[in-house]
Amino acid sequence: MQIKPILAAMRRHKAGTILIGFQIALTLAIVCNALFIIHERMTRVSRPSGVNEKNLFVITNDWVGNLSDPQTAAQIRADLDALRQLGSVEDATAMNSFPLHGSGWDNYIRMKPDQIHMTTDSSIYMSDDHTLDTLGVKLVAGRNFTPNEIQALPIQQMTSWPVIIVSKDLAKLLFPKGDALGKQIYVTNNYTSSTIIGISDTLQSHMMDNDSNAYAYNAVLVPMRELGTGYVQYLVRARPGQLEAAMRDAPKALVAQSRMRIFEARDGVMTFAQVRAKAYERDYGMAILMGIVSVVLLAITAAGIVGLTSFWVGQRRRQIGVRRALGATQRDILSYFMTENMLIGLGGIVVGTLLALGINLWMVTHYGVAHLSGSYLLVAAIALLVLGQGAVFAPALRAARVPPIEVTRTV
């Protein structure tokens, strides 16, 4: 196929050529950034929490009345006993926050008492000896808390946590040589150190904002039951297949213990699946929106190509007839239009690539999006070329079917 005559013909209808090329360029720029956003969000959504999420649910319990600290501590103990005695419940624990929760307590982690800048930031999960079991997180080294290590007091009365368990990612970050067990670190601002007695398997932080991505797997379990907050969160693991029953039984068992409590109708009792959906709703929303935009955009671009090429075919029926009369085969005509579209598409892709990189660079500086990888450009470019060829095929076929006799007719 000769390219020169095609280029010469393009010069005769510059506007249409430029419009299609520009449309392909813009589509490429937006679609590959949209695909990239989808990929980024989906990667985020699919990262593991470390928690065995099946059969797990959360009860947020607000206290009514001014319980004293010892009263609250006793009530929590009684509540947990009642929960664990339920036939449908495997284990239960009380925590201040949990992975994917979005809010909770994070604190600077330091290696020395007088260190001002943090070594890293980490979730602080106030836990007890049932926490790891309830969450379904295994210890990879060391030991669990013992019941008598658990302190129950308001945070402002806490002086130190002699022993802590850290997630394996945090352990590796602080002690790259893998000798974290038994070491001392500073997880409070009180100038007292804590000894690492256990290292847990992967455990995600409660922090869900993008600024905290670097700390996503930093977690410290401290042996404490926090009082004086006015509420407590129970995490409950149901026996396999008995999640529904457990979610029905648990609030009743708690109310039977004491009526002076509130479970908010909206989010008082939530399965962990609901927690997860809520944690990532922004990400799902973005991915869906970008998906819709990409599909509709590709459809519109294809439609635009069909429309303009049909117009060109209609405009050039006589020229096609002349070529056919002079011996061009149907295949020649078909490949003429296909090649023309391919050339415009390639031009659009060159411009579109620059645009896509420009948009990405702008998003990198303004929204902390990662750099666009070349494979997205490649995939989007190939998709657009294939789409263009597909769109042009029908009008090109119609062109190829123009009979040579056409040349003899006047319009």
Added chain:
Amino acid sequence: MFAYYLQLGLRSLKRNPVLTALMVMAIAFGVAASMITWSVFRVVAGNPIPWKSSQLYNVQVDNRGPQYDNPPNEPPEALNYTDAAALMRAHKAPRQTLFYDIAPAVLPTRPNDLPSTANGYATNADFFSMFDVPFKYGSPWTSAEDDSHAAVAVIGNELNEKLFGGANSVGRDVTLDMHTYRIIGVTERWDPKPRYYDVYDGMQFSDDLPQVYIVFNRAIDLHVRMSGRNNCGGAPMHIDNDEQWLHRECAWIPFWVELPTRAAAQTYQEFLIAYSAEQQRAGRFGWAPNVRLRNVTEWLAYEKVVPSESRISLFVSIGFFVICLVNTIGLLLAKFMRRSSEIGVRRALGATRREVYAQFLMEAGTVGLAGGVLGLLLTIVGMQGVGLLFEPDVAQLAQVDLSLLATTLVVAVVATVVAAFYPTWRAAQVQPAWQLKSS
């Protein structure tokens, strides 16, 4: 002539049904996507109190020192009790307010109801006048109640419905965390979006409207629990008594002042610097004064209140619309040029270029209108699905209203007419002689 061209335009819609349908759909999708994302964006990026946003200032005072600043050189976003109380005492602004979030358990008034939790604020009298809180019954308390640490409360309309069936409850009692308060006022539903004054506690798009307001001084006396954010940075957390708890260098009290003029703001800024310098001399601050005074607009920008998701989706939708328009330019070009001979005949019969312009722009306008109407339907349908795309907090802000519908139509028509300029210009360039000859 206008009516005639309109008629011609409508008729030509039927002439190339496929081409026309493509254009109409492209415009409809483009305008609908833009309008849906815009409807969310206009709320999240909106000015919640336009008549006053340049007179309300958030106050920041660095009470922890530069080594703890995050981001660097920026003071904490709220005050601790020591500074908040000192600035209240100094009373250097015509109005000033301070508050912290509370979430007490509310006892029901009817025996069979269950207790519930209500969000709200422990604050002072100026809160209501500074933020223009609308009242349904009664009125806010005054500085006299602030000074006497009075056991009075203002409740929200929704809580009033729940407890008193919507009746005027002024003078009745409400029990919050086992303490009794006399109701002095009931607010109307009050929901500025974003909730600029309480961004510190992450309430900018919260749909939990504040339902209880109690006197700050009394709340401190009673140790009413704070339910909001408490940022202690690197400050030690351990305390031995309540006095220490109050004076910890943790940030938990947002502080706002109302300053009528720029000059007053300047004076207040100088006062803050002088206050910090005094704290430095007294040995409490080991660093030079570092204070900020930001008005509502500056504060919302500093706190990056607009979620990046709504910004990105707005930009993507606008890009999408631009592509749809480029597509429309191409298709209009095809549609118009196909009628070169018709144009030739009209020109030969005496139509001026101007008239050709008028006719084809009108035709484009009808395409735009058709796209706008379809886009309107898509927008309305799409708004039902906004909940899938944005968090419920944000999604429920997006409302279909008349202005949105009108904007959709206007944008569709104007954009299409603008897109039609080039194809129309080409149509008007058609040489009558050429066309007549080749026929």
